[in-house]
Amino acid sequence: ILLNPPLIIDPPMNKRTGEFKKVSGKILKQIVINEGEWLCYPAKVGPLVIYIYFHQMFMELGCSLANLFELATADDLRKKPDAVLVYGIQNNIVPVFFHDEENNILVGVISGKPEFGYFGYLKKMALTLHNIVMMKKSKMPFHGAMVKLSLTNGTEVTVLLMGDTGAGKSETLEALRALGNANINEPVKHIKEMVIIADDMGSLEIGPDGKIRGYGTETGAFVRLDDLQPGYAFGQIDRAIIMSPQKVNARAVLPVTTVENILHGYPVDIILYANNYEAEDGSPIIEQFKSAEEALRVFREGIVMSKGTTTSTGVVRTYFANVFGPPQYKELYDPLAVEYFKTAFESGVYVGQLRTRLGVSGCEMTGPKEGAKALLQLIIDWKKKQ
Numbered sequence: 287i288l289l290n291p292p293l294i295i296d297p298p299m300n301k302r303t304g305e306f307k308k309v310s311g312k313i314l315k316q317i318v319i320n321e322g323e324w325l326c327y328p329a330k331v332g333p334l335v336i337y338i339y340f341h342q343m344f345m346e347l348g349c350s351l352a353n354l355f356e357l358a359t360a361d362d363l364r365k366k367p368d369a370v371l372v373y374g375i376q377n378n379i380v381p382v383f384f385h386d387e388e389n390n391i392l393v394g395v396i397s398g399k400p401e402f403g404y405f406g407y408l409k410k411m412a413l414t415l416h417n418i419v420m421m422k423k424s425k426m427p428f429h430g431a432m433v434k435l436s437l438t439n440g441t442e443v444t445v446l447l448m449g450d451t452g453a454g455k456s457e458t459l460e461a462l463r464a465l466g467n468a469n470i471n472e473p474v475k476h477i478k479e480m481v482i483i484a485d486d487m488g489s490l491e492i493g494p495d496g497k498i499r500g501y502g503t504e505t506g507a508f509v510r511l512d513d514l515q516p517g518y519a520f521g522q523i524d525r526a527i528i529m530s531p532q533k534v535n536a537r538a539v540l541p542v543t544t545v546e547n548i549l550h551g552y553p554v555d556i557i558l559y560a561n562n563y564e565a566e567d568g569s570p571i572i573e574q575f576k577s578a579e580e581a582l583r584v585f586r587e588g589i590v591m592s593k594g595t596t597t598s599t600g601v602v603r604t605y606f607a608n609v610f611g612p613p614q615y616k617e618l619y620d621p622l623a624v625e626y627f628k629t630a631f632e633s634g635v636y637v638g639q640l641r642t643r644l645g646v647s648g649c650e651m652t653g654p655k656e657g658a659k660a661l662l663q664l665i666i667d668w669k670k671k672q
Contacts, residue, residue: 287327287352293527295346298403300530300537306394306414308614309382313395317375324374329355331416332489332503333549334368338412341374341398347405348373350527353539354409354506367391369415373408374398381411383418392418405529405537409508410610413487416503417611421618425489426626429608430560431455432484432500434552435665437466438476443665444483444552446490446500447640449560450590450607454642454654456485456509458560461658477662482543483552487610490554492629502548511536556636556668558661559584562645562653563591563601571660574638578627581637586623591645636668 327338327348335358340348369392376398383394394411396402417427430448435441447455459480466477484502493499511531527539558572559581575581588607592600605613612619630637640661643653 287349287357289349289352289527291353291525291527292523293346293350294529294531295350295527296530296532297347297405298400300404300533300535302404302406302410303401304380305609305613306411307380307382309384311384311386311388311393313379313382313384314386314393316377316379317372317395319372319375327351327355328358328363328367329412330358330362330545331355331412332420332501334416334419335362335365336369336371336412336415337367338371338408339373340408343398344374344403344408347403347408350405350529350539351408353525353527353541354504354508355412356505356545368419369393371408371411371415372396373411381407383411383414405508405539409486409504413503414610416487417489417608418615420489421611421615421622424622425491426619426622427487427489427608427611428484429487429606429610430484431459431482431486432488432502432552432554433459434479434481434483435462435466435477436479436481437665438478441665443555443668444500445556445558445661445665446484446554447558447560448585448607449562450588450602450604452592452644453560453562453590453607454644454657455560456507457644457654458640458642458657458661461654462661465655465658465662481547483547483550485542488548490626491551492626493551493553496629497633498554498626498630498635499551500554501551502543505541505543505545505548507540507542509538509540511538554630554635556664557630558637559607559639560642561589561639562642563589564641565643565646565649569641571641571657572638572664573641574636578624578631578637581631582623582627584639585627636664 323342371394373396381396386393392415420427432446434444485507488502529537588604592602642657643649
């Protein structure tokens with residue numbers, strides 16, 4: 287695939303609604319495929335390979351996958367894929383996924399109706415399939431952003447910010463990048479390198495040494511233009527695919543990292559829940575949890591103030607801030623979460639919450655900036671104690 291950005295498109299929809307339903311495989315019998323109308327993008331989604339088939343009516347959305355997921359290699363294609371996604375079938379069903387028991391493979395299906403003509407459906411269904419496969423492998427998927435930070439004083443820390451869409455994860459990290467670059471005259475606070483491991487979704491595993499390691503899924507980012515620093519997207523325009531720039535929730539798909547970074551497996555030092563709904567009331571911007579049980583209660587409740595990126599509004603509660611697999615497989619996810627959070631506390635990982643205030647009116651820009659300052663100070667102070 288060859289794209290020459292910038293590419294500006296205006297898909298039929300600019301929001302995603304509802305959850306993906308888990309159904310039986312009988313739905314396959316309702317699908318009619320005319321092979322001449324379809325293309326396949328074999329995507330590396332983290333360590334997995336997912337064949338993403340898209341109908342020609344969604345050509346611009348299907349091709350935009352090249353800015354989000356690494357293209358599978360020839361070696362990858364010699365093996366059976368980990369999952370299959372079919373986008374654009376002539377059927378009225380809502381987006382669903384199921385386990386094809388006969389072929390022992392996960393399948394996601396999205397209708398070709400105009401209301402599903404939004405890149406978020408394509409991305410999130412692929413990530414849902416990833417999350418389910420990882421749970422079955424005893425890995426813990428997360429909805430969040432993960433970065434490895436290197437300061438000029440030699441400090442290296444890997445931070446995982448977990449939270450729902452619009453919680454302020456990417457915004458806080460972008461503010462941290464700007465802050466670290468601005469502090470070049472304060473060597474202890476200057477960020478030498480910022481490696482993105484996961485922008486939206488990833489997974490954790492417990493290594494043989496008892497440490498938790500983190501992996502990503504996407505090499506690109508699907509970001510809201512409104513929440514970026516002014517002019518940032520246009521500074522990256524030679525790499526950008528911009529969607530619905532004239533509408534609310536305008537988005538850009540930008541390459542942000544490499545497949546080597548997302549598959550490296552970095553030991554995690556700090557895990558924070560992105561809390562975007564609590565206004566400034568004297569509470570600390572960053573608060574450390576005292577126990578795994580306390581942390582699990584906050585992460586499990588998954589509260590977020592909706593930012594309008596989906597059709598939900600107001601305060602929303604989502605199991606572990608992740609509707610993409612864990613709620614449909616609670617019997618798999620809950621024991622994993624308990625095990626991983628206990629391991630985090632036992633191995634000395636800093637676990638807490640970061641109040642981004644992104645969902646509080648008037649704090650959309652100041653909240654992530656203050657959060658970034660607090661996070662940078664936490665990294666400096668916390669590493670001194672190690």
